[in-house]
Each structure stands twice: as C-alpha cells, then as structure tokens.
Amino acid sequence: MRPSAALVRATVLELAILATHVLLYPAGLARERQAPPLPAAEAVPVPAGPPPVLLLHGFIDNRSVFFLLRRSLRRNGWRQVVCLNYPLLTRDVRIAAAALGRHVEEVCERTGQPQVDVVGHSLGGLVARYYIQRMGGDARVRTLVTLGTPHGGTLTAVLATVHPLARQMHPDSDVIAELAEPAPDCATHFISFWSELDLLMSPVETARIDHPDLVARSVRVSGVGHLALPVHGAVAAGIRQALTARVPEAGAPGAASVA
Numbered sequence: 001m002r003p004s005a006a007l008v009r010a011t012v013l014e015l016a017i018l019a020t021h022v023l024l025y026p027a028g029l030a031r032e033r034q035a036p037p038l039p040a041a042e043a044v045p046v047p048a049g050p051p052p053v054l055l056l057h058g059f060i061d062n063r064s065v066f067f068l069l070r071r072s073l074r075r076n077g078w079r080q081v082v083c084l085n086y087p088l089l090t091r092d093v094r095i096a097a098a099a100l101g102r103h104v105e106e107v108c109e110r111t112g113q114p115q116v117d118v119v120g121h122s123l124g125g126l127v128a129r130y131y132i133q134r135m136g137g138d139a140r141v142r143t144l145v146t147l148g149t150p151h152g153g154t155l156t157a158v159l160a161t162v163h164p165l166a167r168q169m170h171p172d173s174d175v176i177a178e179l180a181e182p183a184p185d186c187a188t189h190f191i192s193f194w195s196e197l198d199l200l201m202s203p204v205e206t207a208r209i210d211h212p213d214l215v216a217r218s219v220r221v222s223g224v225g226h227l228a229l230p231v232h233g234a235v236a237a238g239i240r241q242a243l244t245a246r247v248p249e250a251g252a253p254g255a256a257s258v259a
Contacts, residue, residue, distance in 0.1 A: 006223050010197040014225040021065060021227070028064025028085070050243065051115050051142055052080035052107050056100065058122030058148075059165060060088060065121060065230050072236040078243075080111050086127070091164040093123075093175045097131035104131075104140050115142040117243050121230045122200070123165060125149030126175070129190075129209075133179060138188040145242050146192045147229040152176065152206040156199075171206075183213040190216035191242040193235060200226040217242075 053073055055066040063083035073081045084103045086096040100118075107116055118141050120128040125146030131137035132144060150157070153171030160166035168175040194207030201207045209216040219242070224232050 007197055010223055010225040010228070014227050017227045017231060024064040024067060025062065028062035049080075050078055051113050051117050052082060052111050053078055053243065054100075054104065054107060054116050054118045055081065055083045056118060056120040056124035056128055057083070057085065058120075058124050059160075059163075059169075061121070061124075066119075068231045069119070069236050069239065072233075073240065076240055080107075080113075082107055093127055093130050093165065093168050094134075096127040097135055097137075100127055100131045101135055101137055101140075104137065108140065115140055117141070117143045117145070119145045119147070119239060120149060121147045122149055122226065123169060125192075126151070126169065126179075129179060130175065132188045133183045133186060138186045141188045143189045143191065143243060145239055146190070146207070146209070147235065148194065148198050148201060148207050148226045149192065150176075150201060150206050151179070151192065151209050154200060154206050155202040180211070183211065186214055188215075190214050191219060192216065193219045193221055193229060193238065195221040195224045195226075195229065197223060198226045198229070 055063065055070065057063055057065050062085050066083060070081050070083070084100060086099050090096050090099075104116055104118075108114060118128045120126070125144070126149050128137075128141070128144050129146070129149070129151070132141050150169050153173060153176040154169055155171065157166045157169040161170070167173060170176070190209050192207060192209045194201065194204060196204050198204055198207060208218040219238055221229065221232070221235055221238075224235065229235055
C-alpha cells in the first residue's frame with residue numbers, strides 16, 4: 001500500500017526537524033541560568049500576567065526542542081518561560097517527577113507566583129502527569145498541556161526496552177497502571193495534543209487523556225508527526241489558546257482539532 005501524501009509530507013518534515021534538532025541538541029544540554037528569587041517584600045502581591053510556563057522535554061531529549069515554542073510564548077506575552085532538563089541517566093518516571101516538583105517550587109519562589117502551567121512533550125508529559133496525580137502537584141500546576149504523550153502507553157516502547165524509562169511507557173507498565181487509578185478532586189486542567197500521523201504513538205489515540213476523574217480536553221492535530229509537535233506553528237497557537245482559555249467544568253465536551 002502506498003503511503004498517503006500527508007504521511008509523506010509529515011515524514012519529510014520530521015526528517016528536517018530531526019536534522020535541525022541534532023545541531024541544536026548540544027546547546028540544550030546545559031542547565032539554563034535562572035534569575036534569583038524575588039525579595040520577600042516584592043513577592044506580594046502576586047505579579048500580574050499569566051503564570052510561569054515550564055517546558056519539559058521527552059525521552060533522551062533536552063530543552064533545545066522548545067526553542068521555537070519558547071520564543072512564540074515570549075513574543076505573545078508570557079514573560080516567564082523556563083525549561084527543566086532531567087538527566088539522561090534518569091531511570092524512573094517517579095524520580096523525574098520528584099525533580100520536576102522541586103523545580104516547580106523553585107519557579108514559584110523565584111517568580112512570586114502560586115502556580116505554574118506545564119507543557120510536556122512525549123515522556124515529559126507523562127512525568128508531569130505523574131507529579132500532578134501521584135505527588136500532589138495539582139496544587140501547583142494550573143494547566144498541563146501534553147504533546148504526543150503516551151498516556152495509555154505506546155506499543156512502540158518495545159523497540160527501546162533496554163532503557164527503563166522506555167519500559168515505563170509500555171501499556172502494561174506499573175506507571176501507566178498508577179495513572180489509571182482514581183484521582184478524585186485533582187485540580188489541574190489537562191489538554192492533550194495528538195496526531196494521527198504520530199508514528200511513535202501506537203495506537204495514536206494513546207496520546208489522548210482518558211480518565212473519568214480528570215478535567216481533560218483532547219486536541220487532534222492534522223498532518224504533524226511526533227517531532228514536529230513542539231515546533232509547529234499551528235500547535236504553538238493551540239498551546240497559547242489552551243493556556244489562556246477558561247477551565248471547563250467536569251463533564252464538558254472535551255474534543256477539538258488543529259489543522
């Protein structure tokens with residue numbers, strides 16, 4: 001069977017993004033420098049504007065993947081956009097989630113804001129969701145946006161089972177089972193972006209959040225592969241909209257699309 005024109009275009013775009021990302025990757029290995037915390041007298045009242053946005057990369061990646069998204073957010077009014085690199089040697093989602101929790105506390109202390117928004121690509125979204133659901137992170141995270149995250153596990157993880165983090169992305173993993181457990185009164189709002197051309201998500205619908213206790217909305221993206229999700233202009237616009245939208249009530253319609 002011949003591949004569709006949309007798949008061919010998406011594959012060419014993925015290869016171009018991969019080549020560019022390989023060049024940017026070394027620059028993203030170092031931890032970004034942070035401004036010092038606000039003095040106590042300046043921490044109150046809460047600074048005006050949207051909450052800080054924390055960007056969390058995926059498996060064996062780093063903050064360089066968010067170069068374009070970060071610039072897009074800053075150009076559109078987000079003054080506080082920060083990244084977290086979890087170490088390449090991290091072997092457990094729980095360890096990465098605990099590191100995320102510490103970083104969130106640092107961001108809140110430094111900015112004087114009581115909450116943050118998080119955007120997680122691929123495994124990064126799973127790490128953030130674990131922190132929110134299993135470690136009480138919903139008190140600090142107002143909104144979680146995930147991009148191509150295997151919320152129900154992905155069968156392609158079997159291709160990299162030599163790495164413990166990859167095994168935790170399999171549908172039968174204990175991490176996926178924990179995230180399926182009840183999460184009553186979880187206060188975070190979830191938005192998941194997924195694409196029918198994301199070849200790393202198997203099945204592709206696994207990138208949608210399907211949990212009865214969570215206030216969640218899924219956004220279908222057309223013609224975009226896995227690597228393109230953090231850099232595609234239409235996805236960036238959808239993320240900006242998601243971070244400014246009113247949080248819906250539980251049970252409200254939860255599907256949308258981005259062309």
